[in-house]
Amino acid sequence: MPSVHTDKAFEADLRELREKLLAMGAKVEALIADSMRALMERDTPLAEEVTSGDKEVNRLEVEIDDACRRILALRQPAASDLRLITTALKIVTDLERIGDLAVNIAERAKDLNQVPPLKPYVDIPRLSDLALQQVKKALDAFVSSDAAKAEEVLKADDHLDALYLKIFNELLGFMMEDSKNIRRATALMFIAKHLERIGDHATNVAEMVVYMVRGTDIRHPRSRNLPSGS
Amino acid sequence: MPSVHTDKAFEADLRELREKLLAMGAKVEALIADSMRALMERDTPLAEEVTSGDKEVNRLEVEIDDACRRILALRQPAASDLRLITTALKIVTDLERIGDLAVNIAERAKDLNQVPPLKPYVDIPRLSDLALQQVKKALDAFVSSDAAKAEEVLKADDHLDALYLKIFNELLGFMMEDSKNIRRATALMFIAKHLERIGDHATNVAEMVVYMVRGTDIRHPRSRNLPSGS
Numbered sequence: 001m002p003s004v005h006t007d008k009a010f011e012a013d014l015r016e017l018r019e020k021l022l023a024m025g026a027k028v029e030a031l032i033a034d035s036m037r038a039l040m041e042r043d044t045p046l047a048e049e050v051t052s053g054d055k056e057v058n059r060l061e062v063e064i065d066d067a068c069r070r071i072l073a074l075r076q077p078a079a080s081d082l083r084l085i086t087t088a089l090k091i092v093t094d095l096e097r098i099g100d101l102a103v104n105i106a107e108r109a110k111d112l113n114q115v116p117p118l119k120p121y122v123d124i125p126r127l128s129d130l131a132l133q134q135v136k137k138a139l140d141a142f143v144s145s146d147a148a149k150a151e152e153v154l155k156a157d158d159h160l161d162a163l164y165l166k167i168f169n170e171l172l173g174f175m176m177e178d179s180k181n182i183r184r185a186t187a188l189m190f191i192a193k194h195l196e197r198i199g200d201h202a203t204n205v206a207e208m209v210v211y212m213v214r215g216t217d218i219r220h221p222r223s224r225n226l227p228s229g230s
Numbered sequence: 231m232p233s234v235h236t237d238k239a240f241e242a243d244l245r246e247l248r249e250k251l252l253a254m255g256a257k258v259e260a261l262i263a264d265s266m267r268a269l270m271e272r273d274t275p276l277a278e279e280v281t282s283g284d285k286e287v288n289r290l291e292v293e294i295d296d297a298c299r300r301i302l303a304l305r306q307p308a309a310s311d312l313r314l315i316t317t318a319l320k321i322v323t324d325l326e327r328i329g330d331l332a333v334n335i336a337e338r339a340k341d342l343n344q345v346p347p348l349k350p351y352v353d354i355p356r357l358s359d360l361a362l363q364q365v366k367k368a369l370d371a372f373v374s375s376d377a378a379k380a381e382e383v384l385k386a387d388d389h390l391d392a393l394y395l396k397i398f399n400e401l402l403g404f405m406m407e408d409s410k411n412i413r414r415a416t417a418l419m420f421i422a423k424h425l426e427r428i429g430d431h432a433t434n435v436a437e438m439v440v441y442m443v444r445g446t447d448i449r450h451p452r453s454r455n456l457p458s459g460s
Contacts, residue, residue: 069316076306086299086319093323093434172416176409183402189416190423204323 010075017067017088018143021095024060025139028095029132031057031102032198036128039109039191040121047113050106057099061092080212087212091142094201098135101194101201108187108194118174118184123167127195130160134202141206147213153206160199167192240305247297247318248373251325254290255369258325259362261287261332262428266358269339269421270351277343280336287329291322310442317442321372324431328365331424331431338417338424348404348414353397357425360390364432371436377443383436390429397422 031050038047068089071077077085134153141150171185171192261280268277298319301307307315364383371380401415401422 065316069312072302072316073308073312078303082299082303086295086302089316089319090323093320172413175405175412175416179406179409182405182412186402186405186416186419193420193423 006075010071010077010081013067013071013075014081014084017064017071017085020060020064020067021088021091022139022143024057024064024092024095025135027053027057027060028098028102029135031099032105032128032132032135035102035105035109036125038106039112040125042109042113042117044110044113047106047110051103054099054103057096061096064088064092080215083212083215087142087208090208091205094204098198098201101198105191105194108191112184112187115184118181118188123163123170124188124192124195127160127163127167127192130156130163131195131198131202134160134199135205138202138205138209141209142212145209145213147210150206150209150213153202154210157199157203160196164192164196236305240301240307240311243297243301243305244311244314247294247301247315250290250294250297251318251321252369252373254287254294254322254325255365257283257287257290258328258332259365261329262335262358262362262365265332265335265339266355268336269342270355272339272343272347274340274343277336277340281333284329284333287326291326294318294322310445313442313445317372317438320438321435324434328428328431331428335421335424338421342414342417345414348411348418351418353393353400354418354422354425357390357393357397357422360386360393361425361428361432364390364429365435368432368435368439371439372442375439375443377440380436380439380443383432384440387429387433390426394422394426 031053034046034053035050037043038050068085071085075081134156137149137156138153140146141153168189171189174181175185261283264276264283265280267273268280298315301315305311364386367379367386368383370376371383398419401419404411405415
């Protein structure tokens with residue numbers, strides 16, 4: 001039986017892990033918001049900050065992986081604690097990838113900022129808001145071990161997919177209309193695709209949270225692949 | 231000190247884990263190859279097989295995750311064994327995602343098979359071959375714990391990125407030339423993007439293998455984000 005001291009040290013380790021994951025989540029959310037502001041407000045210096053800010057996310061990933069391995073080696077957790085650690089190891093991969101996608105959006109914003117805007121952006125910021133909400137909610141579900149909240153994230157993913165498809169088809173229309181629109185519309189198409197992918201990563205996280213809490217794996221009952229425009 | 235029996239049982243567990251990962255890798259490689267054949271040979275039934283084949287990949291991910299957690303709980307591995315298990319947990323996430331990307335390619339192929347081809351495909355199958363090689367090599371590096379081979383994967387990623395950019399710009403040219411090309415060129419652009427992303431996942435795996443073997447984390451020294459066309 002572990003001593004009280006060991007239990008306390010273990011709990012401190014887990015608390016630190018949760019805090020690091022929240023810090024990484026907050027940083028990633030800020031990168032998404034900043035990459036969109038860089039696009040909406042045509043702010044190229046801000047786009048460059050996103051690229052450098054992503055380094056912090058990458059550093060946090062390495063730190064969290066190390067923390068997980070240290071806990072596994074020293075504390076040999078079982079049952080729900082083990083599920084928490086192995087889930088954390090996988091969740092950081094999704095968060096890191098979201099950071100990369102924010103950088104991709106910022107890079108596209110930089111290109112777009114050099115030419116006149118194609119049109120006022122309406123649906124793209126809506127898609128970005130939805131994606132950001134999904135990431136926040138999935139991380140909340142993780143830190144509070146709330147499977148019901150994680151399931152809300154899974155349900156809401158269809159809205160993102162539908163909005164992405166609407167944007168995709170609208171941009172296709174702009175491209176058909178005038179070949180001068182093609183380059184800008186393509187860039188916006190990729191931005192929309194990146195936002196839709198951020199939503200998919202939130203879904204991944206949510207699926208893992210349901211597993212972590214309930215101990216049953218619900219991954220892959222549904223396809224994350226769209227029939228078209230994906 | 232663990233008994234000989236425990237050692238043997240542990241080794242059997244690790245061997246089984248490696249075998250399952252190789253099976254998952256082989257399945258994923260087959261999906262990439264089939265999705266490209268579905269495109270090149272305009273074979274819609276084959277594209278549909280990719281979608282159903284991906285279910286096998288998803289099933290393997292869940293199995294491997296379970297196997298990793300079981301080993302962690304029962305064997306409490308340390309040092310290099312612990313790194314092997316935690317790496318496996320993260321690698322399957324990349325493999326699963328590669329399976330999803332193959333499905334996305336197959337879905338695009340189905341759309342493209344309904345209309346006359348835009349042009350003979352030359353660079354896209356080259357990109358696909360490169361991506362497939364990268365996945366194979368990264369997995370070989372994992373099962374043989376070969377850091378030098380993993381580093382070859384990291385170096386070769388630039389070739390994929392360059393070829394992707396060439397394809398992207400060529401397709402942009404087709405779109406500018408004739409608005410009738412836009413829909414098909416967009417679909418091909420996304421296929422190329424998916425192949426480039428498959429290469430990125432191989433890079434992720436390779437980075438983790440270097441860490442696993444050397445015990446030092448080399449992730450994130452370089453950006454996986456392209457300056458444009460990404």
